[in-house]
Amino acid sequence: MQSSAVPRASQSALSVLPLAGIKRVKPGDDLAAEIVAALRRSGTSLRDGDVLVVTQKIVSKSEGRLVRLDKVKAGVRAASIAKELGKDPRVIELALQESRRVVRKGQGILITETHHGFVCANSGIDMSNVEKGYVALLPVDPDASARRLREAVERATRTHIAVIVTDTFGRPWRNGQTDVAIGCSGIEPTENLSGKKDPYGYVLRVTQPAVADEVAGAAELVMGKLSMVPVAIVRGVKYTRGESGAKGLILDPRLDLFR
Amino acid sequence: MQSSAVPRASQSALSVLPLAGIKRVKPGDDLAAEIVAALRRSGTSLRDGDVLVVTQKIVSKSEGRLVRLDKVKAGVRAASIAKELGKDPRVIELALQESRRVVRKGQGILITETHHGFVCANSGIDMSNVEKGYVALLPVDPDASARRLREAVERATRTHIAVIVTDTFGRPWRNGQTDVAIGCSGIEPTENLSGKKDPYGYVLRVTQPAVADEVAGAAELVMGKLSMVPVAIVRGVKYTRGESGAKGLILDPRLDLFR
Numbered sequence: 001m002q003s004s005a006v007p008r009a010s011q012s013a014l015s016v017l018p019l020a021g022i023k024r025v026k027p028g029d030d031l032a033a034e035i036v037a038a039l040r041r042s043g044t045s046l047r048d049g050d051v052l053v054v055t056q057k058i059v060s061k062s063e064g065r066l067v068r069l070d071k072v073k074a075g076v077r078a079a080s081i082a083k084e085l086g087k088d089p090r091v092i093e094l095a096l097q098e099s100r101r102v103v104r105k106g107q108g109i110l111i112t113e114t115h116h117g118f119v120c121a122n123s124g125i126d127m128s129n130v131e132k133g134y135v136a137l138l139p140v141d142p143d144a145s146a147r148r149l150r151e152a153v154e155r156a157t158r159t160h161i162a163v164i165v166t167d168t169f170g171r172p173w174r175n176g177q178t179d180v181a182i183g184c185s186g187i188e189p190t191e192n193l194s195g196k197k198d199p200y201g202y203v204l205r206v207t208q209p210a211v212a213d214e215v216a217g218a219a220e221l222v223m224g225k226l227s228m229v230p231v232a233i234v235r236g237v238k239y240t241r242g243e244s245g246a247k248g249l250i251l252d253p254r255l256d257l258f259r
Numbered sequence: 260m261q262s263s264a265v266p267r268a269s270q271s272a273l274s275v276l277p278l279a280g281i282k283r284v285k286p287g288d289d290l291a292a293e294i295v296a297a298l299r300r301s302g303t304s305l306r307d308g309d310v311l312v313v314t315q316k317i318v319s320k321s322e323g324r325l326v327r328l329d330k331v332k333a334g335v336r337a338a339s340i341a342k343e344l345g346k347d348p349r350v351i352e353l354a355l356q357e358s359r360r361v362v363r364k365g366q367g368i369l370i371t372e373t374h375h376g377f378v379c380a381n382s383g384i385d386m387s388n389v390e391k392g393y394v395a396l397l398p399v400d401p402d403a404s405a406r407r408l409r410e411a412v413e414r415a416t417r418t419h420i421a422v423i424v425t426d427t428f429g430r431p432w433r434n435g436q437t438d439v440a441i442g443c444s445g446i447e448p449t450e451n452l453s454g455k456k457d458p459y460g461y462v463l464r465v466t467q468p469a470v471a472d473e474v475a476g477a478a479e480l481v482m483g484k485l486s487m488v489p490v491a492i493v494r495g496v497k498y499t500r501g502e503s504g505a506k507g508l509i510l511d512p513r514l515d516l517f518r
Contacts, residue, residue: 014481016273104516111516119432128457128466168466172431172517173378174439174508176449176469178476190435198387199487207387210435214476217437221473221496222273228458237480249433257363257370258431258517
């Protein structure tokens with residue numbers, strides 16, 4: 001072993017714990033109370049520094065962001081796009097309503113930029129893990145949702161934690177989807193390493209790990225899509241406490257080569 | 260708690276263990292032997308099903324994929340792009356040599372499609388964690404690298420494991436970078452859930468978690484860029500054994516809306 005410009009960090013293990021026993025969430029439910037109850041039922045105690053990861057779907061449900069599809073009337077533009085893509089015109093209507101603009105369409109896929117600034121399929125609207133006949137929209141302000149959850153869970157458990165609200169996004173050029181952060185509180189979504197030296201003395205320039213997205217993906221590995229585990233605890237993450245929110249993950253449009 | 264169409268999965272915890280004590284890797288080093296030695300030194304035993312995550316940089320080094328920059332002569336095209344972007348023309352020359360095509364350039368960034376088919380900055384070439392004056396190129400065939408590592412480590416440890424070779428990629432529309440899989444062996448990079456029913460009875464359509472990328476990101480959380488921890492063990496991942504390789508993560512160009 002050789003000396004290095006940076007002291008060897010005492011990196012320690014990380015664990016990702018699924019939280020079972022969350023019941024089906026309905027509009028108006030107190031999600032924080034439900035999570036605290038599930039923690040107690042499962043005998044799991046939160047610790048300071050834990051990151052509580054919560055899927056968007058149960059946040060949206062508790063906030064009443066559900067729409068009965070048979071109440072939606074598709075406009076002319078939505079009907080035209082739906083026909084082109086072979087999709088339900090009512091879903092396309094909602095996706096347009098929830099977006100600033102269409103980024104791409106084709107291959108049966110509509111990619112939009114949501115009012116928050118996230119670029120994803122159908123403005124994040126989908127029908128999975130929702131009562132039949134309904135779709136779930138993204139929370140209006142997922143960072144605020146994360147903050148409310150964090151504050152309520154911290155009060156109930158007397159801990160200092162972070163909360164990340166996640167959704168499942170596709171990516172250009174790569175098959176499959178990963179879970180990413182759409183809201184966060186108590187954690188800075190990226191770590192900025194620019195200007196720091198690596199062990200060879202090289203000064204890093206653009207290195208900025210998207211910690212919140214990596215935590216979201218790690219949590220997905222224990223949640224799954226089929227198993228009613230919409231909450232996980234990620235323990236042992238090194239992160240900076242802060243309130244930039246997941247909106248801090250949205251790339252400045254002026255710097256964006258893929259708009 | 261209610262009944263559901265799919266039995267509640269007995270999801271269990273996942274852990275991510277950094278492997279300390281890997282020494283600086285040089286061209287020609289036997290990386291598998293080095294990892295096995297580090298496992299022994301640290302008192303860590305691999306278990307069947309573990310995913311061994313290895314950063315690209317040490318794989319490239321062991322395979323001699325290092326180039327002395329002062330031996331590189333930039334051509335006319337590289338010089339022109341370098342001037343436009345404010346970059347080292349020799350790095351741009353190598354990035355062009357390692358690519359099929361330029362996907363985007365601007366904002367001081369060159370995005371290429373590598374010969375493997377990965378879309379990333381500078382064809383994955385970079386100067387961090389490399390001896391001064393050198394750059395590291397991506398492995399020629401990262402899936403083959405992963406397979407050789409898996410087979411050698413399995414032989415030495417008498418286990419059945421998976422290996423993922425990772426690199427740090429930026430993403431369109433989002434700040435920061437995440438680690439993703441550029442090579443894998445012993446693990447299918449995505450799980451295909453299409454046709455399966457969620458707990459509400461809804462048949463999932465496009466759901467295909469990119470497990471290998473989520474594992475890569477989880478491993479990054481314990482590795483860091485500054486700490487000489489280029490290997491981690493991810494334990495408790497549910498995955499399908501297979502040899503599609505990370506080339507299975509490359510989206511078919513005919514389906515790609517962002518080429």
